[in-house]
Amino acid sequence: xxxxxxxxxxxxKEIKEPGVYQLLFPxxxxxxxxxxxxxxxxxxLFIDGKFTENDIHDTxxxxxxxxxxxxxxxxxxxxxxxxxxxxxxxxESQKYYFKDYAYRFHAYAKKTLEGNxxxxxxxxxxxxxxxxxxxxxxxxxxxxxxxxxxxxxxxxLRGQIDFLDRQIVDSVNKLKSKTEDSNQNFIDILxxxxxxxxxxxxxxxxxxxxYSETKVIRTxxxxxxxxxxxxxxxxxxxxxxxxxxxxRLDSIDRKLDRIQPKIRQLFATLNRPQFNSKVEKFIHFLLxxxxxxxxxxxxxxxxxxxxxxxxxxPNFTILERERELFPPQSKKIKxxxxxxxxxxxxxxxxxxxxxxxxxxxxxxxxxxxxxDLKGSINLSKTFFNILDExxxxxxxxxxxxxIIRTARKEKSLNFEMQKIKEKNNINQEITLWKMKVSKKE
Numbered sequence: 001x002x003x004x005x006x007x008x009x010x011x012x013k014e015i016k017e018p019g020v021y022q023l024l025f026p027x028x029x030x031x032x033x034x035x036x037x038x039x040x041x042x043x044x045l046f047i048d049g050k051f052t053e054n055d056i057h058d059t060x061x062x063x064x065x066x067x068x069x070x071x072x073x074x075x076x077x078x079x080x081x082x083x084x085x086x087x088x089x090x091x092e093s094q095k096y097y098f099k100d101y102a103y104r105f106h107a108y109a110k111k112t113l114e115g116n117x118x119x120x121x122x123x124x125x126x127x128x129x130x131x132x133x134x135x136x137x138x139x140x141x142x143x144x145x146x147x148x149x150x151x152x153x154x155x156x157l158r159g160q161i162d163f164l165d166r167q168i169v170d171s172v173n174k175l176k177s178k179t180e181d182s183n184q185n186f187i188d189i190l191x192x193x194x195x196x197x198x199x200x201x202x203x204x205x206x207x208x209x210x211y212s213e214t215k216v217i218r219t220x221x222x223x224x225x226x227x228x229x230x231x232x233x234x235x236x237x238x239x240x241x242x243x244x245x246x247x248r249l250d251s252i253d254r255k256l257d258r259i260q261p262k263i264r265q266l267f268a269t270l271n272r273p274q275f276n277s278k279v280e281k282f283i284h285f286l287l288x289x290x291x292x293x294x295x296x297x298x299x300x301x302x303x304x305x306x307x308x309x310x311x312x313x314p315n316f317t318i319l320e321r322e323r324e325l326f327p328p329q330s331k332k333i334k335x336x337x338x339x340x341x342x343x344x345x346x347x348x349x350x351x352x353x354x355x356x357x358x359x360x361x362x363x364x365x366x367x368x369x370x371x372d373l374k375g376s377i378n379l380s381k382t383f384f385n386i387l388d389e390x391x392x393x394x395x396x397x398x399x400x401x402x403i404i405r406t407a408r409k410e411k412s413l414n415f416e417m418q419k420i421k422e423k424n425n426i427n428q429e430i431t432l433w434k435m436k437v438s439k440k441e
Contacts, residue, residue, distance in 0.1 A: 050095040119210040126213035146234035171196040363399040376438030384424035
């Protein structure tokens with residue numbers, strides 16, 4: 001469809017229309033009734049998720065709890081309102097069932113309150129998005145990825161940060177609400193809050209690591225040269241979303257950096273009277289149990305050693321040498337001759353090392369390109385290929401070692417080793433275990 005023919009949608013205008021907002025977001029007693037009906041569906045109290053008007057009436061009666069019969073005209077009005085976005089009615093069976101909006105309304109509310117910190121799941125989502133993006137060759141496929149695949153996962157990616165932020169806010173609010181408690185109870189709560197904040201700090205680091213794959217997504221999108229303005233706008237949205245994630249994580253770290261020192265300071269303030277009391281008891285104990293001998297030396301109680309207040313220092317005789325009277329003998333300056341053969345030999349060594357490093361980089365690039373293109377590579381066979389071509393064992397060993405190290409660091413790669421011996425017809429004296437590097441699905 002041509003862009004000029006598209007119907008423009010004004011969300012603010014639509015939601016400001018009379019009654020629309022109230023129908024999308026019902027008042028408390030109606031919303032709670034919807035949640036209670038969903039709870040009954042999940043507990044298999046309604047067959048096929050369908051329920052009668054009496055079931056709805058009983059639910060409203062439970063929510064309101066007035067002690068009187070719930071007026072029919074009121075709940076009938078609620079049902080009429082819910083039928084716009086939440087409920088549908090089957091004339092034949094005379095039963096109600098929920099629409100898609102109701103399912104999403106319930107699921108999002110439950111997921112938000114329940115919370116589930118899972119950086120491993122986020123890492124898998126990001127990895128899947130990256131893998132899927134690499135497969136998009138045409139503009140149509142790329143547009144589908146931007147509009148459907150990435151947008152679909154935005155709530156999950158954003159929700160983890162919301163969950164972490166909510167944990168911090170809940171911990172601080174818990175502390176504020178318990179300020180009237182006794183000192184000891186408050187200290188126990190303070191310890192619990194401190195542990196929660198320490199966990200939040202660890203979880204923030206785990207989440208940042210899980211989001212690291214978004215950098216790859218951003219890099220892939222930046223390399224695409226696209227003239228379509230609509231797709232460029234969608235790519236810009238992805239960049240802004242990734243920036244938003246990073247800013248939220250930085251904000252959480254800064255929030256923790258501000259709160260944690262105050263928690264420790266509060267600990268110190270609350271523990272100071274207890275500490276002072278212990279010090280005072282210890283001093284009384286020393287005054288009561290200590291003795292003074294005939295040499296006026298204080299003897300502390302058993303198991304407490306007397307502190308060492310003075311250490312005898314030995315006397316030293318210092319002989320100073322007058323440099324003017326006894327000047328040191330001047331040393332002969334040794335002249336070194338330039339050995340051109342040694343210089344040339346060292347130069348060749350350096351050049352050889354540089355050449356080896358250049359070869360190692362080229363082979364690394366070749367191996368990673370093969371993995372990206374074919375999905376996997378046999379490292380053992382590649383080792384023998386490098387050895388046959390370069391005739392340099394150092395180049396072959398360094399290349400394979402660097403690839404193994406890269407595969408173990410990169411979350412998108414997988415390194416496997418089997419205890420199966422692999423040999424080469426040319427270099428029969430060398431045997432390797434079978435090694436393979438592949439892309440993670």
